[in-house]
Amino acid sequence: MNVMTVPLAHYIALSAVIFFIGVAGVVTRRNPLIMLMSIELMFNAANLLFAAFARAWLNNAGHIFVFLVITVAAAEAAIGLAIVVTVFRSAHTVDVDDVALLKG
């Protein structure tokens, strides 16, 4: 129970790989829904790291942090999807590059 069977570095590496897959998704895709899902991937990578460190240090604070991050992710997804729906209603497109009103 006290010793982790998997070294902590493995979790850090996995979390980094998933985080950067999410970064690549946000940077390359222009579909706002897939961009939002990539952001969720990044949230999850951070959550995995919190849980792994909490397990390594046997400290509850990491779990509380994951709880907070999940709350923020839920709020972010709801508001982001509301923005997507609003944009689609007014502009009839969901391509991020077409929504460039503030670009000047």
Place this chain on the structure above:
Amino acid sequence: MIAFWILAVAMIVSAIWCVTASRPIYSVVALLGNFLMLAIMYLTLNAEFLAVIQMIVYSGAILILFLFVIALLSSGIAPFSVGPDRLPRIAYPAIALTLIALGFLTWALVRTTVATPAATANGAALGPVGTPDVFGSVGDFGTALFTTYLLPFEITALILMVAVIGVVLLAGDRAPYVATKKRAADVKREMREAILREGNQ
């Protein structure tokens, strides 16, 4: 250890599938697989409550929200799909930069030794509540959440309320209420007329 590798490979594959899928609905399916793997990984990390709320909140609530929005947007005139190579010129530099950043991180990870506390070696908990026997159980988590971390828990309620208000304001039935001087003058005039009407009757 074997479970970790199976889960890790599955998570990476599903994450790549999620990012490169041609349609958002495939992305949702891949993300669902990723979340389920992550929930199992939480279980291997003694985080039972986190595994449960990962399934309920992420797989149950957020992904269903995504599905509803996809259904809503694709029910109209335009089929809702944007190809994976929507920006072919930026895709390869972006992936290259991502790989370079990942390489830097790996390099830093190899160079440093990750600090693990010496106190866990003899089983003593460093946390305010956590003890080795009950670490990560629902009771342990709840006790920590409602005693030591009560303020963050209440801030959570505030965050969710702000999200609800924002969503209703953004995507509600009526247009967002924008306060202007003209509208304020209109409201004042309507109130005055209403008062006059009441006085006449």
